[in-house]
Amino acid sequence: MIDDAQGRFVVDFGASSMTALKAQNVDPASIDAVYLTHLHGDHFGGLPYLLSHRRFISNPETPLTIAGPPGFSERLRALSDCVFPDIWADGWGLDLQLVEIPPGEECQIAGRTVRSEKVRHSAGPEPATALRISGGGIVIAYSGDTGWTDALIDISAGSDLFICDCNDRHDQSFDGHLSYDTLCRQLSRLDTKRLIVTHLGPDMISATDTPMVERAFEGMVIRF
Ligand SMILES: [Zn+2]
Ligand SMILES: [Zn+2]
Known part of the structure; x- marks a missing residue:
């Protein structure tokens, strides 16, 4: 979650995100945009509950923009119809904008400059992407879930903060996530002011020999 000059946005909104916001005393109605990798x-399973909260509890008059990879609107509708049948049909009764982000193109979405690039991660017919979001002079990059791809060099170049997948301590035969070992081999190619790793799996969480990276943790606050 990032507070900037435009307001407050989140990158991805997973199944546990509503619980996480509650734990940090964040009002879900204060979010103006969600950008999905x-x-x-x-990464997106919590969205029906965010929409439900806006419709039935907070009912804010401010618009909400949800942006994601091409095809995300249909998948979001399918998810919504599965857990809250029929409510999508009236657009949840909300001022809701859905914007599909074409990979490789710089777009203006909810007052911010956004670019996505395809990454190495299988997530169905819709591409998995990394995101670069800038507004108010701050550039935030996020790898999403991915094995190593040179697209991460481009997406994070000159960023103020690069949040990066580091699911595994060691390389795995499945390469849909990054490991600490891989990241260490690629660190010198990344140009960011601050790199923070997230999406930590069990062996990465318990590892005590990872001095080359800074880890994200629940409730972490960063000020620019
Ligand atoms: Zn994931
Ligand atoms: Zn994933």
Whole structure:
């Protein structure tokens, strides 16, 4: 979640995101935009509950923009119809904008400059992407879920903060996530003011020999 000159946005909104916001005393109605990297449940599965909160509890008059990879609107509708049948049909009764982000193109979405690039991660027919979002002079980059791809060099170049997948301590035969070992080999190619790793799997969480990276943790606050 990032507070900037435009307001407050989140990158991805997983199945546990409503719980996480509650734990940090953040009002879900204060979010003006959600930018999605890809369509796995741990990255977009919480959206029906965000919409439900806006419709039935907070009912804010401010618009909400949800942006994601091409095809995300249909998947979001399918998810919504599965857990809250029929409510999508009236657009949730909300001022809701859905914007599909074409990979490789710079777009203006909800007052911010956004670019996505395809990454190495299988998430169904819709591409998995990394995101670069800038507004108010701050550039935030996020790898999403991915194995190593040179697209990460481009997406994070000159960023103030690069949040990067580091699911595994060691390289795995499945290369849909990054490992600490891989990241260490690629660190010198990344140009960012601050790199923070996230999406930590069990062996990465318990590892005590990862001095080359800074880890994200629940409730972490960064000020620019
Ligand atoms: Zn994923
Ligand atoms: Zn994930």
